Amino acid sequence: MKFSKYLFLFLIVFVLTAPVFSKTVKAPPKKSVHPVPMEDGNCESCHEGSKQYEQWKSSAHGLILVKCEVCHGEEKTFQKTPPDTVCRGCHADQTATMPAGKTCVTCHPAHTFNVHKSVNYNK
Amino acid sequence: MISRRDFIKLSAAVATAAAAGINLSSKAEAKDADVDRWVKGTCRFCGTGCGVYLGVKNDKVVAIKGNPEAKTNFGFLCVKGFLAYKVMYHPDRLKYPMIRQSDGKFKRVSWDEALNYVTEKFKYFHQKYGKDSVAYYGSGQAMTEETYTFNKLWKAGFRSNMVEGNPRLCMASAVAGYITTYGSDEPIGSYSDIEHAKCLFIVGSNTSEAHPIIFRRIMRRKMSNPDVKVIVCEPRKTNTSKIADLWLPVDPGTDLAVFHCMAREIIKNGWHDKRFIDEHTRITDGEKVYEFNHYVQFLEQFTPEAVEKITRCPAENIKKAAEWFAKHGPTMSLWCMGLNQRTRGVWANNLVHNLHLITGQIGYPGAEPFSLTGQPNACGGVRETGALCHLLPGTKPVADPKWRAHCEKEWGVPEGTIDPKPGFHTVKMFESLGAENDTTKPIKAMLVCTTNPAQSLPNAHKYIKNMKDAFLVVLDIFPTRTTQLADVILPAAFIYEKGGVYGCSERRSQHTDKAVNPPGEAKPDIWIAAQIAKRMGLEKLIPWNMDDPQKANALAWADYTRVTKDTDHTFAGVSYERIKKEKAGVQWPCPSPDHPGTVRRYVRGSDPMFDHQGFLEKFGKKIPSDKKIYFYMDAKNEGKANIFLRPYKPAAENPDQEYPFFLTTGRVIEHWHTSTMTMRIPEISRAQPYSFVEIHPEDAKKYGITNGDMVEVASRRGKVTLPAVVTQKSLPGILFIPWYDQHVDRMVNFVCNDAVDPGSFEPEYKVAAVKIRKVSGPVKLKDKYIISDVNEKFV
CATH class of the missing domain: 2.20.25.90 (ADC-like domains)
Structure with missing residues (x-):
């Protein structure tokens, strides 16, 4: 009798906490197509000079030429808010230890991304 | 419980x-x-x-x-x-072997049929026209194991040194620069010197677009340490110079004068390290040895004012650069094609090494003359396995009888098998390639592996017919300008479909596991090489002909590391099991399994060759026990590096009345080489759908050119027509065109000069004299150009 009580308790706890134990980087949401046809243009054709563009340009991403399409895709693969699986491409360590319920941009605002810049090459 | x-x-x-x-x-x-x-x-x-x-x-x-x-x-x-x-997963992937038929179209065939056809042709040409009538032209993008295999097959199997690779077109001057200065190829230090440098001299490199992730480290170094000085020396004010404290603009091909001037400034101000010069260097012109005072006298002509006249580089900038280089160290130089792709590329390399040697900025963290290698495996695959016409594994010359004998013994072939005479360097190889009945063309057949010479050779028009007329076998993953000239197309597996080793700029070899299978019947290059060997009676030489490329790679690697185990490039301590496991690869020399790899060469305590008995005995080296720094590969066995007295010589072709502009070529971050891969990635092709010509506003005004206008750029060799980008990025009189575009109207190598450096035989892509004219206003371009149909003719 005692054993089955413990087993029942264990199962309850397991079911409630299992999603945390197997931490998943969420599958990307359904992709949205770019709001307007891009025709022959690139991102700069329309967005150069915008607030986001200027923020990006002065950021580390801007300096090392991580341009719009790297994170947002292009017309057919456009994502307005890239999921963390995109950030994972360069920030695998950080996305692997993401606090539950948060995404990269919760703390690192687009497009300056300037919170907790770390210097990490002396490994 | x-x-x-x-x-x-x-x-x-x-x-x-x-x-x-x-x-x-x-x-x-x-x-x-x-x-x-x-x-x-x-x-x-x-x-x-x-x-x-x-x-x-x-x-x-x-x-x-x-x-x-x-x-x-x-x-x-x-x-x-x-x-x-x-x-x-692009639909254009080559999936099946193909042989061109008499109607000019390709027909799909089986691997047996393709390989039998190729080897019968090779045997025929060998018999009728000699062992050197069939050439191999490989790539700094093939895996180390593959290139090693092809090189062994040709040099020990066919006994032919007609083996070349596209690193001849990009790194040969750097190789010769290292070998003439220190006696051995490749950098002394590592990327980690970036994080210790207090002065970074970036010369002939748009690092932010050609080596973006190395640029990231430089950028972070500067941002975290604003007192670090960054100097950029090149004709254009590129994205790289956004972090620069000083830009040294120079007319293409004139920077030798700037380097000499910097040396003059350093010595005149007493900023040089005389003790280091005396102990660790000699002054030479390559033949005679001179006293230090002779060097000082030689430098006198390079006053800042005189050099400003030759180069258009402001005298004050040169003086400032000299001061920071010498006094704000440790100083790391980083350079790439701007120095290498020149008729005086070897000299340009020597002169940057000179600056490090006269200031003693070498052999400790942050002090490093670092040549950036362009391709992912030019170092590991081509330079280190010796897959150039004059080399053997270990980057040693075919002309060296002892090393030939060593390789023959290791490879189990009779003494005298390896030809002591170098084959033809790349430009000469393609000049000599042609039709069977053309007696002026001794090379009748060529196997081209993982590269696209029909687009990447300079003065490309000259070589197209030769490739078309010869028996051309092309191994690739997509249709290219070169497959358009081929007789046989062999579909290749991509890196992640076969696995293997790549060795990067900092002597670090890293392993890639096979992740997935290749599409259709595409095969790894190593399998193709081994099958050719088998069908030509050379299975004993290349026994790794199994289907599993990972098994084949392991055997090839074991063979290669055994042959080179006592050289200063040794990977004897790196078994295939080890390199597969290592998360960060291993830097050579690595002589034993317990050795971690070498961050810095020529320094006792860091470089294992100081105590490597096999190396010291085999090459008769004696390193004095009191020497901390010792250039043990010095050809004169004195442990010294060479400070070179190189005369000033400009580029082979300079602007004149008829062709009044400098043209220089280069890259954009999005595209790799001839864009056969990158133009197939939608995000990239949208960002950079076609190439363009950058022109200074003053010049644009003179010619009535505004942004987007179509401009014809012509040299004595050929012309291209592209849209103009009017920009202040370079000096008036200098044009820039990125070289990635495959469209025949915009393939800039039709314009470029194939004059070569007499020491390295590397062509001068970076400097040509051109004229321009406005053709029209903006037009709708055939952009994002790729070749999808193998039967599309070369137009």
Whole structure:
């Protein structure tokens, strides 16, 4: 009798906490197509000079030429808010230890991304 | 048995953690919903050597991420590496062997039929026209094991040194620069010198677009340490110079004068290290040795004012650069094609080494003359396995009888097998290639592997007919300008479909695991090489002809590391098992399994060759026990490096009345080489759909050119027509065209000069004299140009 009580308790706890134990980087949401046809243009054709563009340009991403399409895709693969699986491409360590319920941009605002810049090459 | 009390405590702890959003699983266990497994590898593109993981789901690569433990990139990727895997599934992938028929069209055949045809032709040509009538032209993008195999097959099997590779077109001057200065190829230090340097001299390199992830480290170094001085020396004010404290603009081909002037300033102001010069160097012109005062006298002509007249580089900038180089060290120089792709590329390399040697800025953290290698495996695959016409494994010359004898013994071939005479360098090879009945063309057949010479050779028009007339076998993953000239197309597996080793700029070799199978009947290059060997009676020489490329690679690697085990390039301590496991690869020399690899050469305590008995005995080296720094590969066995007295010589072709502009060529971050891969990635082709000509506003005004106008750029050799980008990025009189575009109207290598450096035989892509005219206003271009149909003619 005692054993089955413990087993029942264990199962309850397991079911409630299992999603945390197997931490998943969420599958990307359904992709949205770019709001307007891009025709022959690139991102700069329309967005150069915008607030986001200027923020990006002065950021580390801007300096090392991580341009719009790297994170947002292009017309057919456009994502307005890239999921963390995109950030994972360069920030695998950080996305692997993401606090539950948060995404990269919760703390690192687009497009300056300037919170907790770390210097990490002396490994 | 856990007690009831403890069980409740544990459950409560877990539930509490969950509620607080704390993840109790480790990084390594984190699962990604979009990926079944991650496979370790390296990036397909540049010589940085970024570590990656390929995400595989349902036997398909669906994602990529940087490897945070890789010591090259620390997990970061540029746009090309980030999107590389998309290339693998493009519908244009070559899947089946094809032979061109008499009607000019390709017909799909079996591998047996293709390989039998190729080898029968090779045997025929060998018999009728001699062992040197069949050439191999390989690539700094093939795996080390593959290139080693082809090189062994040709040099020990066919006894022919007609083996070349595209690193001749990009790194040969750097190779010769290192060998003439220090006696041995490749850098002394490592990328980690970036994080110790206090002065960074970036010369002839647009690092932010050609080596973006190395630029990232430079950028971070500067941002974290604003007192670090960054000097950029080149004709254009590129994105790289955004972090520069000083730009030294120079007319293309004139920078030799700037380097000499900097040396003059350093010595005149007493900023040189005379003790280091006396102990560790000699002054030479390559023949005679001179006193230091002779060098000082030689430099007198290079006054800042005189040099400003030759180069257009402001005298004050040169003086400032000299001061920072000498006094704001440790100083690291980084350079690339701007120095190498020149008729005086070897001299340009020598003169940058000179600056380090006269100031003693060498052999300690941050003090490093570092040549950036362009391709991912020019170092590991071509230079180190000796797959050039004059070399053998270990980067040693075929002309060396002792080393020939050593290789013959290791390879189990009779003494005298290896030809002591070098074959033809690349330009000469393609000049000598042609039709069977053309007695002026001694090379009748060529196997081209993982490269696109029909677009990448300078003065390309000259070589197209030769390739078309010869028996051309092309191994590639997509139709290219070169497959348009081929007689046989062999479909190749992509890096992540076969695995293998790449060795990057900092002497670091890293392993890629096979992640997925190749499409259709595409095969790894190593299998193709081994099958050719088998069908030509050379199975004993190349026994690794199994279907599994990972087994074949392991055998080839074991063979290669055994042959080179006592050289200063040794990987004797790196078994295939080890290199597969190492998260960050290994830097040579690595003489034993317990050795971690070498961060810095020529320094006792860091470089294992100081105590390597096999090396010291085999090459008759004696390193004095009191020497901390010793250039043990010095050809004169004095442990010294050479400070070279190189005369000033400009480029082979300079602007004149008829052709009044300098043209220089280069890259953009999005595209790799001839864009056969990158133009097939939608995000990239939208960002850079066609190439263009950058022109200074003053020049644009003179010619009535505004942004987007179509401009014809013509040299004595050929012309291209492209849209203008009017920009202040370079000096008036200098034009820039990126070389990636495959469209025949915009293939800039029709314009470029194939004059070569007499020492390295590397062509002068970086300097040509051109004229321009406005053709029209903006037009709708045939952009994002790729060749999809193998039967499309070369037009």
